[in-house]
Amino acid sequence: MIKNIDDPILEVHDLTVAYDNEPVLWNADFSVPKGKMIGIVGPNGAGKSTLLKSIMGLVPIASGFVKLFNESLKKTRSKIAYVPQKESVDWDFPATVLDVVEMGRYSQKKLFKRLTKRDxxxxxxxxQKVKMMEFAKKHxxxxxxxxQQRVFIARALAQEAEIYFMDEPFSGVDVNSEKAIVDVxxxxxKEEKTIFVVHHDLQSAINYFDWFILINKRVIASGPIDDVFTPELLKKTYGGNLTLLDQMGQVFKHKQFPIREDK
Amino acid sequence: MFDFWIILTACIIALNSSLLGSFLVLKRLSLIGDALSHAVLPGIVIAFLISGQINSFWILLGASSFGIIAILLIDWLNRKGGFAKDSSIGIIYTLLFAVGIILITSKAKNADIDVDCVLFGDINTVPMVPKVFGIPEPTLNLMIISFSTLYIVLLGLKGFKISSFDKEYAKTLGISIPFWNYLLMGLSSVSAVFSFDSVGAIMVIGLLVIPPSFANLLTRKLSVFLLISVTFGVLSCIFGHLIALVLDIPTIPTVGILMGLILMLTLLIQLVKKRSSKTLNI
Incomplete structure (x- = not known):
């Protein structure tokens, strides 16, 4: 079930990514409309992070292409923000919270200039948006x-982008941080930005997202929640994993009583 | 013998090494100095075979070129071969050093190239060499390198910062990681080679690693980190030289011992403090 869009903000066409000749993502082909909150869901090793990284140009693409705003990444970089997994950097690096957030204002052209007052x-x-102002001067x-996760999100917010790609922003975060991130x-x-979030927890996924991309090495489904978040498609994504099937049972119980008020 | 030029040369080397070393340490590449000291050997021999002189600018140029070749090869192994940084460094520098040895024994047997001369320079020879504009030649070369390094690092601080902290994110902003990487490595290579010539490799390796490690104990803010690192390196050279004069011992090992001792002492004090504050909490 892949719903194709006429005027997509993101178009992924026939994308294949391989590490050491071993394909980790096969023929991904989908498109997504503007202004959605998109959950990228699938089992471990399904290629969720790889999908984000290939869209961001961080891993070499074996075949296919990616278009954002109907353009190549090079031309649209300034409108796109990436939130990597927080484990990807060394948090002992000598920098304050504000130092890291200010990096969101860097670009190749501006590296040799001072940051402006506006920056x-x-x-x-x-x-302030991630409620971390009192930590600004902290290391x-x-x-x-x-x-840490909120600092990374603040850094992406500082880019003032149109599309946000977030890799597991909810993994290993406390309740307060989760709430702050959901608010963001x-x-x-509300500001009609498009947000892609790699997410591993099916139970909470249903509360956060209105569009889903289900992947397991291939894109199994892509579309609005009601078309895609079905037992058949989830089963196809997760295979015969028993504990997950059990988890899904609970998910569908929840689905009858949506927590989101606007539904 | 107290000599202005010795002190000045040592201070310039300390300034350069501890500044560039700060980024190398943060990028977990601190052993690059060690690698360079060996990997430049083929460059020295080849430059000697072409120029026929042992003490010349050509030797330094040959050595610097091989420093840069070594860095490109290390980077290639690391990125394309998937080897860890430390393994890549080990593979390349032993390879190039071996090539250098073969070149010496087969082509330049009668030349006075001593493998040890690369490793143990002698700062006390600085004032004796010919002067240009009244400044000893090695000191003048180092001054030029030092001003360029300082200028580039201060101007491009943000680039060095983001490419050391989070290179994937930097890439998504359109920042060229190879540019910043090779800029840092190129500067380090040239600076290290010219410094080896005056003070020897052991001292340069020490100045690349110890001052930044000392700064790492004291601060978590990059600008302060760089300032502490450079100040520590320069002061160690001045006081090391003075102590060496008073005790009548060689300067370079004295500076090395002084830096090592202060670092360990500071760490011990911090550990004791931590311990006592823990017991108080209970």
Missing amino acids: KEIAIEAL ISELSGGQ LLQLQ
Whole structure:
């Protein structure tokens, strides 16, 4: 079940990615409309992070192409923000929280210039949005996992982008951080931004997202929640994993009583 | 013998090495200095075979070129071969050093190229060499390198910062990682080779690693980190030289011992403090 869109904000065509000749993502082919909150869901090793990284140009593509705003990544970089997994960097690096958020204002052209007053204001606003202002001068090694995640999200917010790609922003975060992150996502959606989130927990996924991409090495389904989040398609995505089938049972119980009020 | 030029040369080397070493340490590439000291050997021999002189600018040029070749090869092994950084460094520098040895024994047998001369320079020979504009030649070369390094690092601080901290994210902003990587490595290579010539490899390796590690104990802010690292390197050279004069011992090992001792002492004090604050909490 892959729903194709006429005027997509993201178009992935026939995308195949391989590490050492071993394909990790096969013939991914889908498109997504503007302004959606998209959950990228699938089992471990399904190629969820790889999909994000190949869209961001971080891993070499074996075949196919990616278009954002109907253009190549090179031309649209300034409109796209990426939130990597927080495990991808060394948090002992000598930098303060504000230092890291200000990196969202860097670009190849601006590296040799000073940040402007406006750049600094934007960084501070971004920190306020993730409710981390009181940590601005703290060193990044003093943060909890959830706070580190919020710093990364603030850095992406400082880019003032149109599309956000987030890799597992909810993994290993505390309740406060989760709430802060959800607030940020809802605010972004209100501003009609498009947000892609790699997510591993099916039970909470249903509350956060209105569009789903189910993947397991291939794109199994892509479309609005009601068309895609079905027992058959999830079974196809997760295979015969018993504990997950059990989890899915609970998910569908929840689905009858949506937690989101606007549904 | 207290000599202005010795102190100045040592301070310039300390400034350069501890500044560039800061980024190398943060990128977990601190052993690159060690690798360079061996990998430049073929460059020295080839430059000697072409120029026929042992003490010349050509030797330094040959050595610097091989420093850069070594760095390109290490980077290639690391990125394309998937080897860890430390393994890549080990593979390349032993390979190039071996090539250098073969070249010496087969082609340049009668030349006075001593493998040890690369490893143990002698700062006390600085004032004796010919002067250009009243400044000893090695000191002048190092001054030029030092000003360029300082200028580039201060101007491009943001580039070095983001490419050291989170290179994947930097890539998504359209920032060229190879550019910043090779800029840092190229500067380190040239600076290290010219410094080896004056103070020897052991001292340069020490100045690349110890001052940044000391700064790492004291601060978590990059600008302060760089400032502490450079100050520590320069002061160690000045006081090391003074102590060496008073005790009548060689300068370079004295600086090395001084830096090592201060680093360990600081760590011990911090550990004791941590321990006592823990017991208080209970």
